[in-house]
Amino acid sequence: MIPWSPILSFHEALLLVCGAVILYGFCLRRLAEFAHQYRLRLAEIGEKYLAICDDPDEKTEILFYLDNAMNPWFLVSVSALFPMIFVYILIRRENRERKHKDDSTYSSILELFNISVFAANPLFGIVVVLEIVAFSLLSILVAGNIVMIKRAILLLLRREAGRHVAAHSTS
Amino acid sequence: MGWPDVAIALIQFARQQPFAFLLTVPLTGIVILAGALLFLRIVVIRPISMRGADYQRARRQHREPELPLK
Numbered sequence: 001m002i003p004w005s006p007i008l009s010f011h012e013a014l015l016l017v018c019g020a021v022i023l024y025g026f027c028l029r030r031l032a033e034f035a036h037q038y039r040l041r042l043a044e045i046g047e048k049y050l051a052i053c054d055d056p057d058e059k060t061e062i063l064f065y066l067d068n069a070m071n072p073w074f075l076v077s078v079s080a081l082f083p084m085i086f087v088y089i090l091i092r093r094e095n096r097e098r099k100h101k102d103d104s105t106y107s108s109i110l111e112l113f114n115i116s117v118f119a120a121n122p123l124f125g126i127v128v129v130l131e132i133v134a135f136s137l138l139s140i141l142v143a144g145n146i147v148m149i150k151r152a153i154l155l156l157l158r159r160e161a162g163r164h165v166a167a168h169s170t171s
Numbered sequence: 172m173g174w175p176d177v178a179i180a181l182i183q184f185a186r187q188q189p190f191a192f193l194l195t196v197p198l199t200g201i202v203i204l205a206g207a208l209l210f211l212r213i214v215v216i217r218p219i220s221m222r223g224a225d226y227q228r229a230r231r232q233h234r235e236p237e238l239p240l241k
Binding site for chain 1: 184206207215218229230
């Protein structure tokens with residue numbers, strides 16, 4: 001005798017998973033259609049910017065943006081490496097602003113790349129956004145605590161110094 | 172019927188009637204998955220690849236022609 005009830009439960013679960021994957025696929029397609037105009041714009045201004053760009057580092061950066069604009073693995077690696085990147089940004093000493101050939105064009109290339117790469121993998125895009133929010137809140141909390149501890153130490157030192165001065169003046 | 176009960180019932184079924192189990196559970200599962208993948212390939216992956224090809228064409232179109240080496 002065949003136990004149909006557990007077999008049908010298994011198939012039901014499998015169909016639900018397939019339905020969810022297909023729904024995600026449809027979302028991905030709609031997003032790709034939405035992002036297409038931005039990708040074409042990115043291709044246009046990115047290639048034009050490459051032609052006028054002199055700095056080899058900046059050229060490599062723009063080429064990276066253009067090559068990975070449709071790469072779904074980019075956000076997967078960003079989400080995995082984000083904690084390390086965040087700590088690196090916090091502890092690095094040099095904080096110089098990089099000079100770009102044309103700042104407004106560069107920032108619009110970056111904006112278009114962000115839209116394009118988010119449309120390539122919205123699931124991990126949301127993960128990265130949540131990571132950014134969580135780490136920012138954490139850093140604000142930690143930074144706030146450090147400022148409070150510094151103030152408390154300074155207050156203590158001042159009080160101690162005041163007490164010493166008072167003791168010396170009376171003697 | 173909870174998921175542990177389903178798993179136990181399926182394991183018992185596999186022990187008692189392996190051939191019937193093979194036909195009704197893994198084989199049917201593979202057919203369902205293959206159908207879903209085929210559907211995804213036609214409806215989702217192909218249009219997205221076409222958009223990718225459009226993007227690469229746009230890049231080539233706007234690229235500055237490189238000067239030939241003398």
